[in-house]
Amino acid sequence: MNAPVVELKHTWKTYQAAGRGTVGVMDVELTVEGGKLVLLLGPSGSGKTTLLTLMAGLVAPSSGTVAIGGRRLDRLSPVELQRLRARDIGVVFQAFNLIDALTALENVALVLQFAGNGRREARAAAGTVLAGIGIGNLGAQLTSQLSQGEKQRVAIARAIANRPVLLLADEPTASLDSGHGLEIIEILRRYARDSQAAVVVSTHDPRLADFADQILHISDGKMKKRD
Numbered sequence: 072m073n074a075p076v077v078e079l080k081h082t083w084k085t086y087q088a089a090g091r092g093t094v095g096v097m098d099v100e101l102t103v104e105g106g107k108l109v110l111l112l113g114p115s116g117s118g119k120t121t122l123l124t125l126m127a128g129l130v131a132p133s134s135g136t137v138a139i140g141g142r143r144l145d146r147l148s149p150v151e152l153q154r155l156r157a158r159d160i161g162v163v164f165q166a167f168n169l170i171d172a173l174t175a176l177e178n179v180a181l182v183l184q185f186a187g188n189g190r191r192e193a194r195a196a197a198g199t200v201l202a203g204i205g206i207g208n209l210g211a212q213l214t215s216q217l218s219q220g221e222k223q224r225v226a227i228a229r230a231i232a233n234r235p236v237l238l239l240a241d242e243p244t245a246s247l248d249s250g251h252g253l254e255i256i257e258i259l260r261r262y263a264r265d266s267q268a269a270v271v272v273s274t275h276d277p278r279l280a281d282f283a284d285q286i287l288h289i290s291d292g293k294m295k296k297r298d
């Protein structure tokens with residue numbers, strides 16, 4: 072059996088704000104294998120974004136561990152962690168975080184350059200990625216001039232450009248109507264299958280359940296597993 076792509080053990084994240092501790096997530100046990108799409112379902116404030124940022128290596132757990140491809144993130148040097156994040160982890164943020172002064176193509180090419188590709192190579196590969204998810208025609212547009220659904224696709228193209236083994240998407244269908252939302256989850260599922268990547272998607276939307284290999288329910292920072 073393959074090693075899990077991502078593994079959390081007894082993972083907690085607490086925040087200190089105004090002298091008070093708030094629990095982001097508590098004692099999470101989670102394993103996701105390659106080729107699977109896992110849905111993280113929970114209400115606002117339940118800890119979905121916290122969990123995704125832990126898996127992305129963007130924040131360190133308060134206790135417990137996070138491992139990607141069998142490597143514990145707390146045992147990596149800052150440079151190793153940065154490299155792992157650039158090459159092996161793709162993130163689609165809740166607010167897209169696209170660079171609006173750049174075109175769709177340039178947004179995608181940038182992360183390919185961060186991962187070590189030359190400029191020309193990166194631009195060519197970015198065009199291929201955009202075409203692969205059906206927006207090859209939008210490459211030359213500034214992302215500030217795109218619709219929500221188009222921005223969402225560019226954000227996904229950027230997240231998958233380096234073919235990460237772990238793809239994380241934070242409420243990727245929240246700002247879309249249901250038809251466009253289903254198209255997005257279909258793209259994410261196809262990526263999991265085709266690249267044998269682990270894909271973790273947070274959502275409020277129970278209609279996405281049909282697309283998941285596994286559904287994890289989270290509330291008040293605590294996770295309940297249900298298949």
Ligand SMILES: Nc1ncnc2c1ncn2[C@@H]1O[C@H](COP(=O)(O)OP(=O)(O)OP(=O)(O)O)[C@@H](O)[C@H]1O
Binds near residue numbers: 087088095113122
């Ligand atoms: N930077 C922070 N500082 C302090 N508390 C935080 C911080 N980030 C999140 N929290 C708290 O942690 C808990 C979980 O928040 P989180 O953002 O993970 O929830 P969520 O499920 O993503 O919510 P939403 O669906 O609204 O995006 C909440 O109680 C929140 O107030």
Ligand SMILES: [Mg+2]
Binds near residue numbers: 119120165241
């Ligand atoms: Mg959130």
